[in-house]
Amino acid sequence: MKRYELRCIACGHVSPFSLRRIFCERCGDLLEVRVEASEVFNREKLLGRVNSMWRYVELLPDFRRPVTMGEGMTRLVRCERLADALGVRELYVKLEGMNPTGSFKDRGISVGVTVALEAGARRVICASTGNTSASLAAYAARAGIECVVLIPKGRIASGKLFQARLFGATICEVSGSFDDALRIVLGRAEEMGAYVLNSVNPWRLEGQKTTAFEIWEQLDGSLGINVVVPVGNAGNISAIWKGFEELRDYGLTDEVPRMIGVQSSGAAPLARMFAKGADSPEWVESPQTVASAIRIGRPINWKRAVRTVRSSGGSIYSVDDHEILEAMRLMATTEGIAAEPAGAAPIALLKSGVESGHLPRDETYVCIATGHHLKDPDPAHVSWNVPVPFEQYLERVTGRS
Numbered sequence: 001m002k003r004y005e006l007r008c009i010a011c012g013h014v015s016p017f018s019l020r021r022i023f024c025e026r027c028g029d030l031l032e033v034r035v036e037a038s039e040v041f042n043r044e045k046l047l048g049r050v051n052s053m054w055r056y057v058e059l060l061p062d063f064r065r066p067v068t069m070g071e072g073m074t075r076l077v078r079c080e081r082l083a084d085a086l087g088v089r090e091l092y093v094k095l096e097g098m099n100p101t102g103s104f105k106d107r108g109i110s111v112g113v114t115v116a117l118e119a120g121a122r123r124v125i126c127a128s129t130g131n132t133s134a135s136l137a138a139y140a141a142r143a144g145i146e147c148v149v150l151i152p153k154g155r156i157a158s159g160k161l162f163q164a165r166l167f168g169a170t171i172c173e174v175s176g177s178f179d180d181a182l183r184i185v186l187g188r189a190e191e192m193g194a195y196v197l198n199s200v201n202p203w204r205l206e207g208q209k210t211t212a213f214e215i216w217e218q219l220d221g222s223l224g225i226n227v228v229v230p231v232g233n234a235g236n237i238s239a240i241w242k243g244f245e246e247l248r249d250y251g252l253t254d255e256v257p258r259m260i261g262v263q264s265s266g267a268a269p270l271a272r273m274f275a276k277g278a279d280s281p282e283w284v285e286s287p288q289t290v291a292s293a294i295r296i297g298r299p300i301n302w303k304r305a306v307r308t309v310r311s312s313g314g315s316i317y318s319v320d321d322h323e324i325l326e327a328m329r330l331m332a333t334t335e336g337i338a339a340e341p342a343g344a345a346p347i348a349l350l351k352s353g354v355e356s357g358h359l360p361r362d363e364t365y366v367c368i369a370t371g372h373h374l375k376d377p378d379p380a381h382v383s384w385n386v387p388v389p390f391e392q393y394l395e396r397v398t399g400r401s
């Protein structure tokens with residue numbers, strides 16, 4: 001048995017329960033799902049359960065049979081060579097690119113589309129920097145409902161746009177940034193009768209919190225670690241922290257990780273806020289970065305993210321685009337593991353953070369590689385390592401010409 005409550009993240013007011021509600025009835029801020037379960041999983045109970053995030057069913061909204069494709073339970077890969085190269089004691093990378101459509105978004109969208117069906121929705125909508133649209137298009141297809149996505153014109157990585165087209169979404173281009181597209185979605189969804197599945201939707205975060213449960217299970221409960229997460233709209237870092245808090249609240253762990261966020265310096269309102277010690281962020285009007293998944297100037301979940309890093313003892317930092325691309329390549333060439341640029345940002349932060357002394361070397365880090373590297377095979381990223389004629393290579397290794 002579980003009981004749900006929708007509580008405001010700002011004023012704490014509990015709004016009347018509705019699966020369609022996104023904003024606080026009193027102050028208009030965002031809502032958080034509070035789940036009260038009479039029974040919860042433990043390590044023994046989990047043995048033999050389904051190999052997806054739905055194994056944590058006690059803390060997930062299973063109002064009906066879930067719309068699922070086996071999302072979650074992504075590999076947590078220990079990286080010794082990369083740890084040596086970065087100079088940290090221990091490093092794991094969580095490969096979220098292994099999800100069905102190649103990013104962690106599938107966790108939230110699996111729950112979100114399940115809830116949308118329960119709420120009677122036949123049309124779902126989102127604004128997207130790319131991965132949300134790819135994921136929502138796929139899960140809507142599986143559920144047999146209509147999907148509308150709004151994307152910033154000309155700013156979507158080719159692999160992601162291809163996915164949204166392939167899965168049959170209605171794709172609308174918006175001039176401006178992701179932030180403009182999200183504003184339109186929030187303003188127009190109701191009159192379109194569409195269910196909003198951006199990370200303002202509290203149920204999406206319920207799916208994404210399972211990343212924390214998996215790390216707990218995969219590390220045998222040792223959570224004296226740092227979890228490093230790329231931050232765009234700031235839903236994911238907050239969702240993962242919610243998962244760790246629930247593990248603590250249900251007595252499944254005593255220690256919880258420090259949460260560290262990373263933004264790209266061309267889209268870093270939260271990193272800048274922390275660097276300045278300010279109380280609220282200054283928005284970035286035209287965010288720029290090669291990491292299109294985190295090209296966001298007004299992170300809508302900023303309050304949740306601030307609470308996350310403050311209560312976990314972490315912070316949010318920024319890295320430059322060239323550091324992101326270098327990290328992408330370093331990870332790939334030392335470990336054979338890759339991610340799209342946003343997913344490599346945590347590695348870039350580890351490198352600059354231990355060099356500058358912001359991050360201690362003698363600790364364990366879990367980096368969330370949020371999206372698959374083939375999402376964004378832009379030739380501009382891969383001007384490195386150009387193919388050569390075989391004869392030229394042979395001359396080099398044999399010394400003959």
Ligand SMILES: *Cc1c(COP(=O)(O)O)cnc(C)c1O
Pocket residue numbers: 103104105131132199230231232233234235236237293294340342343370371372
């Ligand atoms: C969506 C996304 C992010 C950012 O997540 P937020 O919840 O918006 O902070 C980071 N990386 C990838 C690959 C993404 O798709």
Ligand SMILES: [Zn+2]
Pocket residue numbers: 008009010011012013024025026027028029
């Ligand atoms: Zn409120």
